[in-house]
Amino acid sequence: MTGLALPPEATGLITIDLDALQDNWRTLAKLVAPSECAGVVKADAYGLGASEIIPALNLAGCRTFFIATPEEGRAARQLAPDARLFALDGLLGGSASLLRAANVTPVLSSLPEIEEWVAEASQAGRPAPAALQIDSGLNRLGLSEADIKALVARPDLLAALDIRLIMSHLACADDPADPHNDAQRAEFDRRRALLPPAPASLAASDGLMLGKPFHYDLVRPGYALYGGQAFGGGATPVNPVVTLQARVLQVRTLSAGDSVGYSATWQASRPTRLAVVAAGYADGLARALSAASGEPGGSVLVAGQLAPIVGRVSMDLITIDITDVAGNVTRGDLVTLIGPGLSIETLGRAAGTIGYEVLTRLGPRFVRSYTGGGA
Ligand SMILES: *Cc1c(COP(=O)(O)O)cnc(C)c1O
Numbered sequence: 001m002t003g004l005a006l007p008p009e010a011t012g013l014i015t016i017d018l019d020a021l022q023d024n025w026r027t028l029a030k031l032v033a034p035s036e037c038a039g040v041v042k043a044d045a046y047g048l049g050a051s052e053i054i055p056a057l058n059l060a061g062c063r064t065f066f067i068a069t070p071e072e073g074r075a076a077r078q079l080a081p082d083a084r085l086f087a088l089d090g091l092l093g094g095s096a097s098l099l100r101a102a103n104v105t106p107v108l109s110s111l112p113e114i115e116e117w118v119a120e121a122s123q124a125g126r127p128a129p130a131a132l133q134i135d136s137g138l139n140r141l142g143l144s145e146a147d148i149k150a151l152v153a154r155p156d157l158l159a160a161l162d163i164r165l166i167m168s169h170l171a172c173a174d175d176p177a178d179p180h181n182d183a184q185r186a187e188f189d190r191r192r193a194l195l196p197p198a199p200a201s202l203a204a205s206d207g208l209m210l211g212k213p214f215h216y217d218l219v220r221p222g223y224a225l226y227g228g229q230a231f232g233g234g235a236t237p238v239n240p241v242v243t244l245q246a247r248v249l250q251v252r253t254l255s256a257g258d259s260v261g262y263s264a265t266w267q268a269s270r271p272t273r274l275a276v277v278a279a280g281y282a283d284g285l286a287r288a289l290s291a292a293s294g295e296p297g298g299s300v301l302v303a304g305q306l307a308p309i310v311g312r313v314s315m316d317l318i319t320i321d322i323t324d325v326a327g328n329v330t331r332g333d334l335v336t337l338i339g340p341g342l343s344i345e346t347l348g349r350a351a352g353t354i355g356y357e358v359l360t361r362l363g364p365r366f367v368r369s370y371t372g373g374g375a
Helices: 018-032 042-046 050-060 070-079 096-101 111-124 145-152 155-159 180-192 344-350 355-361
Strands: 012-017 064-067 084-087 105-108 128-133 161-167 242-254 272-277 299-302 305-308 318-321 334-338 366-371
Touching (some): 042 070, 111 128, 334 344
Antiparallel strands (some): 012 242
16 A cells, blocks of 8 residues: 555554665665675565565666566566566576476575576576576585585586676674674685676675675665665764554553562552553464563554553563553554654664564555655
8 A cells, every 4th residue: 555544454654765765775886886786675675565666666766676486586577577587596496397397596505406497598598697606605505615616617517607696695794893794705805706707795784884895797786775784883874764553452451569470470569550552473473572570572662652562562562561551542553663753673672582573574454555666
């Protein structure tokens, strides 16, 4: 839906500011120029809705997108007919024909995968377009040094490949002082020098903040486009994109000694006003945001003031202590879980996780509403 109205049947609202998204992409593109700035839109654009995010980024000037799975690639192709699409998970179990049909370039990470792709894509009668992932120390996906040497020893295979990108991924880019960053960059340079020359890419959101030597030909931010601030080296030049609000279903008054929620983990130490809000762990609010008496948990903004979650987070509901909130809070009001003054990172920390996980877990019961996003 477009606009800000909450449908009467909705529990809550995720508002996605597509203008801010586009500004973030332009800001990063300017920062890394003349390197290219791609957009990472895997996992339904980090849970925000690829069907809106991809066209908005495309309109802002983004021409290269990374998705994870073949199915995400097929969907992205409908949304961006002329864009370059790379599938980070590669072929999965036999999806080569699907990838070829959708004109999605797989990121290949092993020799058997390269062989499988060449067998499929060479049916077109020309070298198979591919990205190669080489491991530089993360030990997740990627060709090892032995794999690279084995590939180089197969001129038939190399000749059948049209290598569009050689990429690797950093383990510790959120910490600019971490020696892994330079070590991985050196390893990336050494290993890709064994291969035929091709455009290179190493940095995601945090890596691109490490400076020019990490930009290569293309950078691959995802989280930063959505306003995420995971970089530990200071604030980055992106702005928030996401607001999350949920409905107050009931306000109740407790006496000192009353307990709240499952297992009665929180007891009121004074007469207490409690707001019951329609968002729970089924909506992606981690149960770790719960607060027993005397323990910290998550917080939400009620009428612009921070108020603590008390008691257990349940499947559909949270309970908020609003005793100290100035002003009237009534049934139907919206409280803010992510928004000005309450970042995705804050919510993630309170839940014992990271903002990435918060975003990608926000559930389907929240209505997603989009503003802006034009050319
Ligand atoms: C998810 C991912 C990205 C984007 O990472 P962000 O931290 O969200 O910018 C880039 N490259 C690879 C290989 C990824 O898996």
